[in-house]
Amino acid sequence: MAKIIYTHTDEAPLLATYSLLPIVSAYAAQAGVDVETRDISLAGRIIAQFPERLTPAQAQADALAELGELATRPEANIIKLPNISASVPQLKAAIAELQEQGYDLPDYPESAETDEDREIRARYDRVKGSAVNPVLREGNSDRRAPASVKAYARKHPHSMGDWSADSKTRVATMGQDDFRSNEQSVVIPADDTLRIEHVAADGTVTVLKDSLTVLEGEIVDGTFLSVASLQAFLTDALAAAKAEGVLFSVHLKATMMKVSDPIIFGHVVRAYFKPVFDTYGDQLAAAGLSPNDGLGGILDGLGELDNGAEIQAAFEAALAEGPRLAMVNSDKGITNLHVPSDVIVDASMPAMIRIGGHMWGPDGEEADTLAVIPDSSYAGVYQTVIDDCKANGAYDPATMGSVPNVGLMAKAAEEYGSHDKTFEAPADGVIRVVNAAGEAVVEHEVRTGDIWRACQTKDASVRDWVKLAVNRARATGVPAIFWLDEDRAHDANIIAKVRTYLQDHDTTGLTIEIMDPAAATAYSVERIRRGEDTISVTGNVLRDYNTDLFPILEVGTSAKMLSIVPLMNGGGLFETGAGGSAPKHVQQLVQENYLRWDSLGEFFAIAASFDHLAEVEGNARAKVLGETLDRATGTFLEQDRSPGRRLGTIDNRGSHFYLALYWAQELAGQSDDAELAAAFAPLAEALVKNEDAVVAELLAVQGTPADIGGYFRPDETKVSAVMRPSATFNEALASL
Template sequence: MSSESASTTAIIYTHTDEAPLLATYSLLPIIQAYAAQAGVPVETRDISLAGRIIAAFADRLPEEQRTPDALAELGALAKTPQANIIKLPNVSASIPQLKAAVAELQALGYALPAYPDEVSSDEDRDTRARYDKIKGSAVNPVLREGNSDRRAPESVKRYARNHPHSMGAWSPDSRTQVATMTDGDFRHSEKSVVIAADDTLRIEHVDEDGTVTVLKESVPVLAGEVVDSTRMDVAKLRAFLTEQIARAKADDVLFSVHLKATMMKVSDPIIFGHVVRAFFPALFEEYGEVLADAGISPNNGLAGLLAAAVTLPRGADVEQAVIAGLAAGPRLAMVDSDRGITNLHVPSDVIVDASMPAMIRTSGHMWGPDGQEGDTLAVIPDSSYAGIYQAVIDDCREHGAYDPATMGSVSNVGLMAQAAEEYGSHDKTFEITAPGSVRVVNGAGETLLEHDVDAGDIWRACQTKDVPIRDWVRLAVSRARATGDPTVFWLDETRAHDANLIAKVNAYLPEHDTAGLDIRIMSPVEATKLSVERIRQGLNTISVTGNVLRDYNTDLFPILELGTSAKMLSVVPLINGGGMFETGAGGSAPKHVQQLVKENYLRWDSLGEFLALAESFKHYSEATGNARAKVLADTLDRATGTFLNENRSPARKVGSIDNRGSHFYLALYWAQELARQSDDAELAAAFEPLAKTLAENEQAITAELIGVQGSPVDIGGYYRPDPEKTTAVMRPSQTFNDAIASLAAG
């Protein structure tokens, strides 16, 4: 076995949530057994929502219930050259999800405080501050100390072409449209400045009589950093929403709203609450004060409102008012029409980056309350990126659905390092309580940015450091050089933030060899039009985007090309030399968990994990000199190709192989590749008996895996499943388990 340097660390496989966590119980024992043969340690760290809640309140819990702050540990590791992190999707919790997780933990015996909707004491203030650090996109900004290189591997693209997924037909008569604001939103209100020297900024509210209230005392900034501020005019938002609700009613199309109440964990839940208010004007005119006095907020959605209203003296009247509002308004798009769950039930149920591509893939339709598909008015209040979806809808209406068998790809280089852009806004977003102005002041007392505001407006600032921008440009040029594909920076010169980024891109591009490369700067709408035109010709394009557009593009195009964004390879070359390897999106994870509990069938596709793991092994080999890690990577790549060619991804229905069966086949093909490789005879000999055992017992193992399906199972919890129960559910084949154990036994 090759020697390893003293700086060697383990590969860290993250323990997260929902379907990816369940899949980990099945896949991780295989990974650890195979990696051990090559001297590669694979450890886990718990960054699940439940784990983060427990860590946040460790000082209030008994010793035996405490857990270390794994997220903080990994955040520090990500800043070092030794980092090698496999990051699975995690819950970016909305307040309803956060409350549900707390309730589950309380039921398990954790003496956690409830989330305080109203703050009336220092203890409430402390409790809420701890929870607010956990909700929304709390994990990604900490770990993403590098920019994103996300693309479809050739083997995955080839599989999609040979096995094209279904695409709904588009009609030229489709009435599906995107509705967005033309004034008073974040896009049109934005101001931006580039910081000249290291400084500490302060954010202040100045009311109409001149009283100054400090909203944030200290915002450290570095020279070259881009700082933006913007405002959502709530009066204009309300008028816009009222108009769109009336429009959907008049046009007899489904009404839907598409926000990102997870990533934008402060601003978008507030906007969601305004949508609920606008849809049920009579309800809030009659009962608004009663609901507010009871601490019931529309920001948490219709489901939370109805559940809490049961406790009110006139709860039945509130429920009737909701029913009347549903009847009076346009038909609402549904999350689950069978269970009556509407687009407005839970703010985290309809996340724009997943919901809009799914709608486009399904003929521009969403599901209506009658259980039928229908044309939809897709309301995206802020216009910053709404136009990209309208451009794709217009293209489909004119040219029909895309063909996965022939279409090209749009990969992405995403600016996200060091809490770039909107990730850097969470602690600088405020719902304004009084008219006046909000200003950003530097250390010398000079006002850099300022907005007039009214009560109820949403004001936010965000930061983008210069080092990540330079690295983003470097990575874009690197990908352009590696592929030869046209590479487009999606930046709009008429938007304040983008104008400053364009100046930096133009300054930093000459630092690299761009000779012969096709590198352009285009507005997001024009870049979308170019990309979909090339897609239809079977040609590839690289999109180079900021953080939110990265999230949108790495769902939009993969869902159209591959059927899911979970099959994308996502490499994050960390700025200080380490590596993070992300495993795809988790948007459908809740439904997969529900299916497992109901019928012991997990449809989650772990292909993203396979792809990330191979890249992680390659990085480990390069960082440590462990040649066997490279053998693991190369053989896993080949095994994944066989896995795809043999169509071993989970099927959709009980009676077929599910996630657990797909893991068996990956283990089989990987063992066979390891046994026949010629780079390391000793390693080949170690895997030859396992490859033989798995092949000889294929029928018995698949029978054991499929035989348990069809009945409900108990995993002991949604947010914190019981490890023993979940292991039993996710590893039901004793024959397979014994074979993997025999590898470790030697």
């Protein structure tokens, strides 16, 4: 039987799965397709790390490792929903919830002093940050707005804030002594084994990472950010925000960059509250209250200290004295500095640009903002868009073009910070990458506390990326621009490979160029304003940024993107958009039984999964399912069946009902398979007949709290009951 693997992930996408998956499974079964699930949620990944501590009923297999192996095989067909890319505070919260549910899990060790603590921390470190994506992405990324979504956005343009030519909003970035400027890069001449080591000023050698296997032609990079320069930069940025009367905000990636960016975030918290840390820093550290975890965690822990009220008053005084902070939730007093994973650059910067260069201030009003992006690698992308909006006004979703993306990410390409190759320098000295012959191939002089990191990009990944870019350019007739900066060490090596591998393809009549990121941005937004499309061909981190930036401006959200990963060995990975996992949506469901999550990205991924299955296995019915689902999704958009934003309108569950209705109608009316049409005709008739009853049952549950039995690991029985409250719909679906 043909098989699709549907992943259980986290938060809103997980809750939506309990409503959508029964529909998909029932429809797929009619085509001889079995839909299986695998739990790769944060909670599931934690549980899989400690089998020896759990009962047989509690233990579960390492589904992520299983899917990682499957992704290397040609039969792979995986639908991957958004995960929590866990910061340390989220990881701790998930552990605490599982402990309350009876799981015998150890606490996360803040400092690993013993061998046991080091082992525990190593296990937890395997699941935090962007731990899932590098394992599954055995191919490069093809992400774009489906034609139906783009057409809908043009017909029903979303709101855009007004831009003023005299807006004070701008990006502040280091430009020197940062990751971009300190980068070194080398192409490995032959298969080798590397190690990363720190050599202290007194000659003491500490191995930071041993037995790092690399292949011929692989690119290995190392770089560091000077903490002294960071601190000086932050001091200047805080003074500038105060003098200019704008909000201060910092924009990092404390999820993908799970080691480096939380440390940087901690330095920002220290810089803003310098008087507090000068006076109470040692006491806070002794109490385990780290600025790396954010202001919120420190404030929550002050109640345990004898002089907690005194320290809280000092924080409040610093807030009153410093520049106004941008807010995550001004009503609840949650600032930009409360939680490192609350303000993620790839989502927060596009949202700011979309509303006219504003963020929300402590008074609940919008205001111009100094957006602090310490590392200068891609800060220029956002500054270029801001400059364009100041000069030309807001973009018009009704007429603007599109910027699809081809992203280099296969085999963990360029996953800076998502792995075990990022370190805080333990002392003054040198951090270097040494080959098996004992030769240093990358070497940096560092000071105590400097943040050093390395990454790898395999040659085969680059070759496949170039092929995908050429194929997309040929399929669309749209210019493909490689966003690469010849003045950056890593990009210079990538450029050499791109120029070599482009020669393997017939590019006659195609526009394929290489531009640095700021120039590529300017080129793309100029075309956007003319209604023209431009393919951005980027590295992995910039892929993450661009697949939020442009979709949020074009179609209002990145969750509605078609995201296909053609796996290098012939399988398919179908991701459901870049919309995050929406914790606020979970909170709303628990408070008032209303789930705002839009599953449109899932609809596109499911259709593409069926199409892939039809192509590789010759399953004609899978092809019918994919084609009819595409048409049903078009009707879904035209009829505006996405979830509303307030009680009394259909939410995620109602949107799933309407998709099921339109899909059943398409299947009943198609002419390619009479037997399949006959199977769905009664269901289509029943859903149309009972539409009012189903909608009434779905609306009736709104407005009261919902018990799902857990945030990170909900109770399956409870959450299924919450997400499938219409007996009429459930009975009709069961009849299929």
